[in-house]
Amino acid sequence: MPYLLVQREGGDALRVALDRSVLRAGRSASNEIHLSGDPTVSRQHAEFTRDGDRWFVRDTESRSGTRVNGAPIARATEVHRGDRIFIGRTIVHFLHEGDPEPSGPESGHLHEGPSGQPPAQGTGGRGGPPPLPLTSASVTVHLSEIVGSVRAEPGAAPAGLELASRSRAFEILSRLAESFVGRQDLDEVLGMSLDMVQRAASPDRAALMLLEGSPPALKVRAQRGAAAAGESEIRISRTITEAVLRDQQAVLTSDAALDPRFAGIESVILQGVRSALCVPLWNNREVIGLIYADILRPASSYSREDLEVLTLVANLAAIKIENARLYLREQKMKELEREMATAAKIQQRLLPASAPPFDGYELAGRNVPCLAVGGDYFDMQPLDAARLAVAVGDVSGKGLGAALLMAVVQGAFRAHFGDVAGVPDLAFRLNHVVLTNSGDEQFFTLFCGEIDGPAGILRYVNAGHCPALLVRAGGTVERLHSGGMALGILPGIRFAPMEARLEPGDLLALYSDGITEAADAADAEFGEERLTELLRLRREDPLDRLLEAVLDEVRTFAGPAPQHDDMTLVLVRRSGVPRA
Numbered sequence: 001m002p003y004l005l006v007q008r009e010g011g012d013a014l015r016v017a018l019d020r021s022v023l024r025a026g027r028s029a030s031n032e033i034h035l036s037g038d039p040t041v042s043r044q045h046a047e048f049t050r051d052g053d054r055w056f057v058r059d060t061e062s063r064s065g066t067r068v069n070g071a072p073i074a075r076a077t078e079v080h081r082g083d084r085i086f087i088g089r090t091i092v093h094f095l096h097e098g099d100p101e102p103s104g105p106e107s108g109h110l111h112e113g114p115s116g117q118p119p120a121q122g123t124g125g126r127g128g129p130p131p132l133p134l135t136s137a138s139v140t141v142h143l144s145e146i147v148g149s150v151r152a153e154p155g156a157a158p159a160g161l162e163l164a165s166r167s168r169a170f171e172i173l174s175r176l177a178e179s180f181v182g183r184q185d186l187d188e189v190l191g192m193s194l195d196m197v198q199r200a201a202s203p204d205r206a207a208l209m210l211l212e213g214s215p216p217a218l219k220v221r222a223q224r225g226a227a228a229a230g231e232s233e234i235r236i237s238r239t240i241t242e243a244v245l246r247d248q249q250a251v252l253t254s255d256a257a258l259d260p261r262f263a264g265i266e267s268v269i270l271q272g273v274r275s276a277l278c279v280p281l282w283n284n285r286e287v288i289g290l291i292y293a294d295i296l297r298p299a300s301s302y303s304r305e306d307l308e309v310l311t312l313v314a315n316l317a318a319i320k321i322e323n324a325r326l327y328l329r330e331q332k333m334k335e336l337e338r339e340m341a342t343a344a345k346i347q348q349r350l351l352p353a354s355a356p357p358f359d360g361y362e363l364a365g366r367n368v369p370c371l372a373v374g375g376d377y378f379d380m381q382p383l384d385a386a387r388l389a390v391a392v393g394d395v396s397g398k399g400l401g402a403a404l405l406m407a408v409v410q411g412a413f414r415a416h417f418g419d420v421a422g423v424p425d426l427a428f429r430l431n432h433v434v435l436t437n438s439g440d441e442q443f444f445t446l447f448c449g450e451i452d453g454p455a456g457i458l459r460y461v462n463a464g465h466c467p468a469l470l471v472r473a474g475g476t477v478e479r480l481h482s483g484g485m486a487l488g489i490l491p492g493i494r495f496a497p498m499e500a501r502l503e504p505g506d507l508l509a510l511y512s513d514g515i516t517e518a519a520d521a522a523d524a525e526f527g528e529e530r531l532t533e534l535l536r537l538r539r540e541d542p543l544d545r546l547l548e549a550v551l552d553e554v555r556t557f558a559g560p561a562p563q564h565d566d567m568t569l570v571l572v573r574r575s576g577v578p579r580a
Helices: 144-147 164-177 186-201 238-245 267-272 304-350 401-421 423-439 528-538 542-560
Strands: 001-006 013-017 022-026 046-051 054-059 067-070 077-079 084-087 090-096 137-141 205-212 218-224 249-253 274-283 287-295 359-370 376-384 387-395 444-452 455-461 470-473 477-481 498-501 506-513 567-574
Touching: 013 455, 046 376, 054 067, 067 304, 090 287, 137 144, 137 304, 144 249, 144 274, 144 304, 186 205, 186 287, 186 304, 186 567, 218 287, 218 423, 238 274, 249 304, 274 304, 359 376, 359 542, 376 401, 376 567, 387 401, 387 506, 387 567, 401 423, 423 444, 423 455, 470 528, 477 498, 477 528, 506 528, 528 542, 542 567
Parallel strands: none
Antiparallel strands: 001 013, 001 090, 022 046, 046 054, 054 077, 067 084, 084 090, 137 249, 205 218, 205 287, 249 274, 274 287, 359 567, 376 387, 387 444, 444 455, 455 498, 470 477, 470 506, 506 567
C-alpha cells in the first residue's frame, strides 16, 4: 500500500495515508496536506490524484511551482516508488509499506523560476552556457515575478508576495522612499541604500556593486562588514553575478557550504558564510548592478520572503541611483557648458575683433561657429604700411579639438608671416605645424595671401580651400581656385605661388564651406553660385552691410534646418574710382 511521507523544513516527518482519490496540498487549512508556516507554498499548491493503481501529482497553478525529483512539472505527472515531490521547502516522499524511510531533516529549498515555469537556463532563452546545477539549498526567482506582484491591480490575485510579505515590504519601502526625498549625491544614495539593506535583511556583510566603464564591469561602490583576510572587497561567485545581471534573477542560498556556486571562493569558507542573498539593481529599464548580503551566524538562514523584500528594496534603490547619476551628469554638463563658454570667449579674442585700417582698402570679416567653439579661422593683419596678410582656414571636424588646432595655426600664422620669404614658404611651415599638432585624421584647409597695397597685387596660396571670389568692379567674377592639397596630410609639401591683381572697386571674398554647403530642410545646398550672384549684385554695398546680407541670406535659405558647420566670410575691397 503506498503512502506519503511529508518532511517539512525544521519539523517532524508526517505520514499521510493514500486512502482517497484526491489529496490536496498547500498552506490553506482546507487541504488534506496542510503546509503552514512556509511562505514559498501557495494556499492551493498541488494535488495528488489516483487512476486505478497509479498515482499522479499536478501543480495547481502555484506561484513557485511543483517539482518531481527536482524537475519542474507542467502537467499531471505520474509518481513512482521512491520519488520525491518538492512543494516549496517541503519534500514529499512517495513510498510503499516496508520501504526504508529517509532519515535526517532534508531541506526542501529549491531552484525556483517564474511562477509555473521551469528554471531559466543560460541567458533566459537568449543562449549561452547553462548555470551550475543547484542544490536544494538554492532559490532563484525572476525579478518580474517579485516586482510585478506589488504592481498588480486592486483585487488581483498576488503573483508573488503573500500578504505578510507585502506588509513588511511596504513598510520598508515607505521608509526608504521617505529617506530618499530631496536630492542627494551618488555617494549619499549608495550609503542610504545599504542602510535599507541592513533594515530589510540584517546581514553581517553587504555590498552594493554597479556596472561601470566600457565595456561595463562590476565595481564595489559601497560595502558593510569585513572582507576576507588579504582582500579589500567582498567577492561573489561569477555564476551568481551572471544569473543576477544577465538573467535578471534574484538568488538565495540558505546553505553556502552546499551550494556549488560558492565552490572555490575561499573567503566564503574561511569566514563561514551561512546564507546569502544577491538581487539585481533594476531601474525599470535595465539592470545597473546588484546588491549582495550574507549571514555568518550559525543556525541562521534567509528565507524567500527576505529575497522578495530585498529585491523590492533594490528596485527602488536602483531608480534613485539612476536619478543621482543623471543629476551628476547634468552638473558635469553645466560645468562643461561654462568651460565651453569661456573657451568661446577666448577663441573670439584670437580672431580680429574689428577690421584693421589699411590705406586704400576696406576690410570686413565675421566668424559664426555652429557650436560654442569652432574650427574656422580668419585673419587680416597689416605687416607694414604697404603689405596686408589675409587668410581664411578651416580645420576638419568641429568642437573643442578643432578649436585647439585653430588656435595653434593662428599663433603660427602671426609668428611666421613676417619671417618668411613669401606666402608659399609660410604655407610650407604651417603644414609642418598642423602635422605635428593634429590627430591622424585632422587636416587644415587654408587660403592665405599677401596684398601689396599700392600695386594691388595679391600673392596667394590655396591649400585645399574654397576658391576665393574676385568680383570685378564691372560685375565679372573670377575664381581663385588653383593651389595644392590641404595642410597636415603629407610632410614636405611645397606650394606654387599664385597672383591676382585688384583694381580700384574690385572686391575679394574669402569664405569657408560652412556658407556654400549650408543646407535647407530638403538638404539642398546654398552653393557657390548663389554666393557669387549675391556678391556680384551687391558689390558696391558698404562691406559691413554686404557681410550681414550674405549671412542673412544663408540663414533664410536654411530656414529651420540647423547650422551644421562654422561660417566665415572675409571681404576686401580696393578703394578708389574704377577704371573706365
